[in-house]
Amino acid sequence: MKLIMLGAPGSGKGTQAKKIVEYLKVPHISTGEIFRKNMRENTPLGIKVKDIISEGRLVPDDITIQIVHERLIEPDCKKGFVLDGFPRSLPQAVALDSLHKIDYVINLDVENEIVIARTTGRRTCKTCGTMFNIHEIGGEIVCAKCGGELYIRTDDTLEAVLERLEMYEEKTRPLVQYYAKQGKLVNINADNEPDKVYKAIIEAIKK
Numbered sequence: 577m578k579l580i581m582l583g584a585p586g587s588g589k590g591t592q593a594k595k596i597v598e599y600l601k602v603p604h605i606s607t608g609e610i611f612r613k614n615m616r617e618n619t620p621l622g623i624k625v626k627d628i629i630s631e632g633r634l635v636p637d638d639i640t641i642q643i644v645h646e647r648l649i650e651p652d653c654k655k656g657f658v659l660d661g662f663p664r665s666l667p668q669a670v671a672l673d674s675l676h677k678i679d680y681v682i683n684l685d686v687e688n689e690i691v692i693a694r695t696t697g698r699r700t701c702k703t704c705g706t707m708f709n710i711h712e713i714g715g716e717i718v719c720a721k722c723g724g725e726l727y728i729r730t731d732d733t734l735e736a737v738l739e740r741l742e743m744y745e746e747k748t749r750p751l752v753q754y755y756a757k758q759g760k761l762v763n764i765n766a767d768n769e770p771d772k773v774y775k776a777i778i779e780a781i782k783k
């Protein structure tokens with residue numbers, strides 16, 4: 577099964593994608609994770625996208641499309657995949673349609689206030705990249721997995737979040753209509769607890 581996770585930054589796409597790939601036994605393709613890994617390892621791609629991402633801007637379509645394309649032709653994607661963070665614009669969606677037949681597009685619908693609270697509460701491990709939320713870990717400053725230092729990503733500050741929400745409205749929101757017209761859109765209320773959201777998604781894709 578080939579799925580796309582759609583939703584504003586902080587809608588819980590990443591969290592849900594991780595659970596869904598366990599259920600479907602397909603790879604989780606997160607463009608954000610691919611970019612951050614490259615930035616941590618200072619690869620040519622990482623160096624190229626570092627400033628763009630830390631300023632909260634969108635990585636240019638041609639770079640993102642190329643990276644996703646290269647990832648999706650790997651053998652583990654033959655049975656399917658869950659895309660998280662891609663497509664983020666109409667040109668990206670059109671490019672993806674020319675390469676793969678998508679089964680469902682899960683749209684996580686969430687209030688902006690909730691997005692802001694979730695995102696600004698995010699803490700990321702400097703060493704392994706695992707993300708935590710202060711609503712769950714309190715004032716903890718080290719990673720529960722590896723002991724690495726937790727920090728606030730520059731793209732998780734309030735200013736950056738507001739900017740990304742605006743960018744989402746402008747560039748990504750039109751995809752909701754785009755996939756609704758194709759009859760692939762599944763709307764999920766993502767204001768709920770993650771477990772409830774997950775159950776609603778599984779119910780919808782079982783049909």
Ligand SMILES: [Zn+2]
Binds near residue numbers: 719
């Ligand atoms: Zn860690």
